[in-house]
Amino acid sequence: MTAAPVPPSAGSARERARATFTADLLAAARRQVAEVGAAQLSLRGVARELGVASSAVYRYVDSRDALLTLLLIEAFDDGGAACETAFARARAAGASAGETWIAVARAFRAWATEHRHAYELAYGTPVPGYVAPQDTVSHATRVWGVLGRVIVAAAADGDLAPLVPPADVRGLVSPAVLEFAGSLADDGRAAPGTDAEEGVVRSVVLFDALVGAVSTELFGHLHGVTTDADRLFDVTIAAAATGVGLVLRPAA
Numbered sequence: 001m002t003a004a005p006v007p008p009s010a011g012s013a014r015e016r017a018r019a020t021f022t023a024d025l026l027a028a029a030r031r032q033v034a035e036v037g038a039a040q041l042s043l044r045g046v047a048r049e050l051g052v053a054s055s056a057v058y059r060y061v062d063s064r065d066a067l068l069t070l071l072l073i074e075a076f077d078d079g080g081a082a083c084e085t086a087f088a089r090a091r092a093a094g095a096s097a098g099e100t101w102i103a104v105a106r107a108f109r110a111w112a113t114e115h116r117h118a119y120e121l122a123y124g125t126p127v128p129g130y131v132a133p134q135d136t137v138s139h140a141t142r143v144w145g146v147l148g149r150v151i152v153a154a155a156a157d158g159d160l161a162p163l164v165p166p167a168d169v170r171g172l173v174s175p176a177v178l179e180f181a182g183s184l185a186d187d188g189r190a191a192p193g194t195d196a197e198e199g200v201v202r203s204v205v206l207f208d209a210l211v212g213a214v215s216t217e218l219f220g221h222l223h224g225v226t227t228d229a230d231r232l233f234d235v236t237i238a239a240a241a242t243g244v245g246l247v248l249r250p251a252a
Contacts, residue, residue, distance in 0.1 A: 075122040098159060
C-alpha cells in the first residue's frame with residue numbers, strides 16, 4: 001500500500017516561494033544588465049519588471065550591491081562549473097593534462113560566448129563604486145582551481161616540462177595566495193616533484209592567458225585582425241600550454 005503523501009510544511013512552502021521569487025529576481029536583474037549594463041542596475045527597475053513594489057525586492061536583497069553580488073556569484077559559479085565539467089570529462093576519457101587544458105579552455109570560452117553579460121560582469125570592467133565582498137572569493141577561484149588541477153595532473157603524469165623560457169618565479173605570488181592555493185588542492189599538497197610556488201605561478205599564467213584570450217575576442221579587439229577566431233584561440237592556448245610546461249602531443 002502506498003503511503004499518503006506528506007503535505008509540505010509551512011516552512012518548506014515559504015522556502016519554495018522564496019526560491020521562486022529569487023530566481024525571478026535574478027532573471028530580471030540579468031535582463032536589466034543585458035539592456036542597460038551592470039552600472040545602471042537598480043532595484044526599482046527590477047521591481048518594475050517583476051510588477052511588485054520595491055519593498056518586496058528589499059525583503060530579498062537590501063541593496064543594489066547585494067543584487068550585483070548574487071549575479072557575480074552566479075557568473076563565477078557557472079563559468080567554474082563549465083570548466084570543472086570539462087576537466088572531469090577529459091580526464092575520465094583518458095586525456096593527457098595538456099589535452100585537458102585545451103578542453104577546459106574551450107569550455108570556458110564557450111560559456112563566455114554564450115553568456116557574454118555574465119562574463120563581462122565577472123571579468124570585465126569593474127562596476128564603479130562596487131566592491132565585491134570576501135564571500136565571493138571561493139566562487140571567483142573555481143576556474144583557477146581547475147587550472148591548478150591541470151598542473152597537478154601534468155606533474156603526476158610526468159607530463160610537466162620546465163617553464164619556457166626558464167624563469168625565476170620566487171616571490172611572484174604572495175604567501176596568502178600560496179596558502180589559499182594549498183587549500184584548493186585535493187590533498188592540500190603540491191604536485192609530486194614540483195615546487196609549490198612554481199606550480200601556482202604556472203596556474204596563474206594559464207588563467208591570465210585564458211581570460212586574456214577570451215576578453216580580447218569578446219570585447220572586440222580582434223575585429224578585422226583574424227579570419228578564424230576559433231583557430232586563433234586554439235593557437236593562443238597551445239602557446240600558453242607550452243610556456244608553462246604542459247606537454248601537447250600531436251593527434252594520432
